[in-house]
Amino acid sequence: MLRNRISGRGRTKLKRNIKDVLAEKLEPEQVNRLYKTYDIVGDVAVIRVPEEFEQFSQEVAEAIMSIHREVKSVWMQSSSVSGDYRLRDLKHVLGKKTTETIYREYGCIYKTDLRQAYFSPRLSFERMRIAKLVQKQETILNMFAGVGCYSIAIAKHAEPLKVISIDINPFAFKYLEENIRLNRAEKTVVAFQGDAKTVTETKF
Numbered sequence: 001m002l003r004n005r006i007s008g009r010g011r012t013k014l015k016r017n018i019k020d021v022l023a024e025k026l027e028p029e030q031v032n033r034l035y036k037t038y039d040i041v042g043d044v045a046v047i048r049v050p051e052e053f054e055q056f057s058q059e060v061a062e063a064i065m066s067i068h069r070e071v072k073s074v075w076m077q078s079s080s081v082s083g084d085y086r087l088r089d090l091k092h093v094l095g096k097k098t099t100e101t102i103y104r105e106y107g108c109i110y111k112t113d114l115r116q117a118y119f120s121p122r123l124s125f126e127r128m129r130i131a132k133l134v135q136k137q138e139t140i141l142n143m144f145a146g147v148g149c150y151s152i153a154i155a156k157h158a159e160p161l162k163v164i165s166i167d168i169n170p171f172a173f174k175y176l177e178e179n180i181r182l183n184r185a186e187k188t189v190v191a192f193q194g195d196a197k198t199v200t201e202t203k204f
């Protein structure tokens, strides 16, 4: 398998990936349906396994943990995103039974709990794209701030005057406040918990 062969100093070693690990246990068709259906957020992996392959969730989880040594727990998404808080149900598959984690991207730190607040690592490029659109000394209103990813990316990568950040979910708000502190963004990011309509009508 040439694509997995990487050169070291004077020696060659094999770099295994999820596909290789699953291929030891499953049929090629099963491997192709399963090997890229996961996200890693800090030390938590979330897998999306098609219903007809749910019996293989343990194998997928083991493969992920054997390749991604930073992953300490694996959860399976068992519903789509729903409700005002935009949450998804997660079923424990392997490892620690916590979904609280710390995720780092572009010099920002985001603490979150994947069962209590919306979070997507797939939006990292979009967060940077938005941050780059912000003008110097602009005031930004982020009405659906979640745990603060956009607000903090803007505070860190642009030069706004203020980033007003609102979220209705008390858990998301708790992490939003913590993330403001973790990223030393207290001077720029201001957080409010509540319905964005009410907050904007009553606070400004």
Ligand SMILES: C[S@@+](CC[C@H](N)C(=O)[O-])C[C@H]1O[C@@H](n2cnc3c(N)ncnc32)[C@H](O)[C@@H]1O
Pocket (backbone or CB within 6 Å): 084, 085, 086, 117, 118, 119, 120, 123, 143, 144, 145, 146, 147, 148, 149, 150, 166, 167, 168, 169, 172, 194, 195, 196, 197
């Ligand atoms: C899809 S999530 C996006 C969160 C964040 N922008 C991100 O990308 O991580 C939408 C967020 O809006 C919040 N939300 C829903 N209805 C709201 C409302 N009426 N006022 C304030 N926040 C609200 C939810 O709690 C949720 O955190």
